[in-house]
Amino acid sequence: MLKKMLLTATLLCATSSVLAELVVVVNPANANALDSKTVQRIFLGKDKKFADGNETIAVNQAAATEIRQNFDQEVLGRSSSQVSAYWSKLVFTGKGIPPKEVATDAEVIDLVSRNPSVIGYINKASVTDAVKIVEM
Amino acid sequence: MIKLNKNLSVIAVAVLATFQAQADIRINGFANLTGGITSSEDSLYDYDDNIGFASQSLFAIQVSGDINDKMTATGQLVARGSNDYSADFEWAYITYQTSDNTSVSAGRLRMPLFKYSASLDVGYSYHWVVAPQSVYGVPFNNIDGVRFDYSGYTGDLEYSFQFTTGNIDSEFTLAGASAALVIDNVVAITGDFAYKNWKFRGVYATGKVNFDIPDLEPAFTQLSQLSASLSDKLQASDDSGIFYGGSIEYDVFDWFVAAEYTGVEISDSFYPDEVNYYVTAGIRTGKWTPFITYEKSDLNNGPKFLSEISGFPAAFQPGVTQLVVAIQQPAVAEDNTISVGVRYDLDTNVALKADIVKRTNDINDKEDSLLRFAVNYVF
Numbered sequence: 001m002l003k004k005m006l007l008t009a010t011l012l013c014a015t016s017s018v019l020a021e022l023v024v025v026v027n028p029a030n031a032n033a034l035d036s037k038t039v040q041r042i043f044l045g046k047d048k049k050f051a052d053g054n055e056t057i058a059v060n061q062a063a064a065t066e067i068r069q070n071f072d073q074e075v076l077g078r079s080s081s082q083v084s085a086y087w088s089k090l091v092f093t094g095k096g097i098p099p100k101e102v103a104t105d106a107e108v109i110d111l112v113s114r115n116p117s118v119i120g121y122i123n124k125a126s127v128t129d130a131v132k133i134v135e136m
Numbered sequence: 137m138i139k140l141n142k143n144l145s146v147i148a149v150a151v152l153a154t155f156q157a158q159a160d161i162r163i164n165g166f167a168n169l170t171g172g173i174t175s176s177e178d179s180l181y182d183y184d185d186n187i188g189f190a191s192q193s194l195f196a197i198q199v200s201g202d203i204n205d206k207m208t209a210t211g212q213l214v215a216r217g218s219n220d221y222s223a224d225f226e227w228a229y230i231t232y233q234t235s236d237n238t239s240v241s242a243g244r245l246r247m248p249l250f251k252y253s254a255s256l257d258v259g260y261s262y263h264w265v266v267a268p269q270s271v272y273g274v275p276f277n278n279i280d281g282v283r284f285d286y287s288g289y290t291g292d293l294e295y296s297f298q299f300t301t302g303n304i305d306s307e308f309t310l311a312g313a314s315a316a317l318v319i320d321n322v323v324a325i326t327g328d329f330a331y332k333n334w335k336f337r338g339v340y341a342t343g344k345v346n347f348d349i350p351d352l353e354p355a356f357t358q359l360s361q362l363s364a365s366l367s368d369k370l371q372a373s374d375d376s377g378i379f380y381g382g383s384i385e386y387d388v389f390d391w392f393v394a395a396e397y398t399g400v401e402i403s404d405s406f407y408p409d410e411v412n413y414y415v416t417a418g419i420r421t422g423k424w425t426p427f428i429t430y431e432k433s434d435l436n437n438g439p440k441f442l443s444e445i446s447g448f449p450a451a452f453q454p455g456v457t458q459l460v461v462a463i464q465q466p467a468v469a470e471d472n473t474i475s476v477g478v479r480y481d482l483d484t485n486v487a488l489k490a491d492i493v494k495r496t497n498d499i500n501d502k503e504d505s506l507l508r509f510a511v512n513y514v515f
Contacts, residue, residue, distance in 0.1 A: 085261050092254075
C-alpha cells in the first residue's frame with residue numbers, strides 16, 4: 001500500500017513537472033474520423049466498433065495519474081470518482097468491462113502501435129511516429 | 137421452492153465449471169459497511185438505539201468468465217448482514233451477445249423494476265447511503281428467467297430496452313410475521329432514454345401473484361364460511377398484479393436532481409393499491425456530494441371491497457366488514473421520509489457516506505430518526 005502511494009506520489013510529481021497537454025492517439029493505420037463525442041463513447045464502453053467496423057479497444061492510464069484525472073475531467077466531463085462509479089454500475093450488472101489500465105505513456109504507445117484497434121491518450125511531449133494524434 | 141433451488145445450483149455449478157475451464161476470469165467485488173443508530177426508543181430499517189451494522193451491510197464477490205467470443209458467465213455471491221452474512225448466489229446467469237445491440241441473459245437475474253435496480257447493492261455507484269426504501273424496499277429483487285436487452289443511439293439520444301420474463305419466489309415480513317410471495321408468469325418491459333443531461337425511464341410489469349401469509353389464514357377461513365366468493369377475492373392466489381414506474385433525472389455533473397415514481401396494483405386481493413416516490417438532489421463539489429431526498433410511500437387508500445358487503449343480510453354485515461377490514465389492515469401504511477447526507481470520494485474505489493433520516497408515519501404521526509454512516513468499496 002505504502003509502495004503504491006509512493007509510486008503514486010512519484011508519478012504525480014513526474015507528470016506535473018511537465019506542463020501536460022494530453023492528446024488522444026490511435027494507430028497510424030486507423031483511418032476513422034474521430035470527434036470528441038466518439039472518443040467519449042469509446043472510453044465509456046458505448047461504442048464497441050469504429051466506423052469501419054473494427055473493434056475498439058480503449059486503454060486507460062492508471063487511476064492515480066494526473067493525466068488520467070485530466071482525461072476524465074476534460075474528455076469524459078466528470079471526475080475520476082464519477083467515472084469509476086459509472087463503471088462499477090456496468091461491471092456489477094455484467095454490462096461492461098472498464099478499459100485496461102497501464103502506467104506510462106510508453107506502454108500506451110506500445111499497445112497502440114501494435115494494434116489498429118487500440119485507442120489511448122498520452123502527453124503531447126511523448127508522441128512518436130508509432131502513433132497518430134486524433135484531432136478533436 | 138426445493139426444485140427452484142436445485143435449478144439454481146445447477147446454474148451455479150455450470151457457471152463455476154466455466155470459470156475453471158477458462159483462463160480469462162474477472163473477479164470483482166464490492167462491500168457496503170453501513171452502521172446506524174436511531175434516537176432513543178426509535179426503530180427504523182431494523183436499526184435501533186444501539187449502534188448496529190447488520191441491517192444494511194453486505195459483502196459481495198462477482199466472478200465472470202468468457203465462455204467464448206459471444207458468451208459470458210456471471211455469478212455474484214452476496215453475504216448480507218441481515219442474513220447473518222451467510223453467502224448466497226444471488227445472481228448466476230449466462231449472457232449471449234447476439235449482436236452489437238442485442239443480448240440474451242438467462243439464469244437468476246436482477247429484476248429490472250427500478251432506475252437503480254441493477255446496481256442497487258453497489259453503494260459506490262450512487263450518492264445515497266442506501267437507495268430510498270420507500271421505493272426500493274420491495275420483498276424481492278431477483279428473478280429466475282430470461283432477459284432480452286436492446287440498446288442503441290441516434291445522435292445525442294441513447295436508448296435501451298429490456299424484456300424480462302420468469303418467476304419470482306421470495307420470503308418477506310409483513311407486520312412482523314413471516315410470509316411468502318410467489319409471482320409466476322412475470323413479464324416486464326423497461327425503456328431507458330438518455331438525452332444530453334436528461335435521463336428518462338419507464339417500466340411496466342405484470343404477473344400472477346400468490347401471497348402466502350400464515351397469520352391471515354384464520355381470518356380467511358372465517359370469511360370463507362360466510363362468503364366463499366369474497367374470501368376468494370381477498371386472497372392473492374394467482375391474481376393478476378401490475379407494477380409500473382417512471383423516473384427522470386437531470387445531471388449536469390456539478391449538480392443533479394432526480395425523481396422516481398412506482399405503483400403496484402393487485403386489484404383482486406387484500407393488497408392495497410400502492411404508490412411510492414422520491415425526489416432527490418445533490419451538489420458535486422470536489423470530493424464532496426451533499427444531498428437531500430424526500431420520499432413518500434402510500435398504501436393507505438381505504439379498505440377495498442366494502443361496497444360488496446351491502447349484499448349481505450344486515451345481521452351479517454358488521455361481522456363481514458370487520459373481517460374484510462382486518463384482513464387488509466396488516467399491509468396498510470403511509471409514511472414520508474426526509475434524509476440529508478453527504479458522500480465523500482476518498483479514492484476512485486472508496487466512498488465514505490453519512491446521512492440523517494427522519495421517517496414520519498402519516499397515519500399515527502409517529503416519527504423515527506436515524507443516523508447512518510457507510511464505507512462503500514469496489515474492486
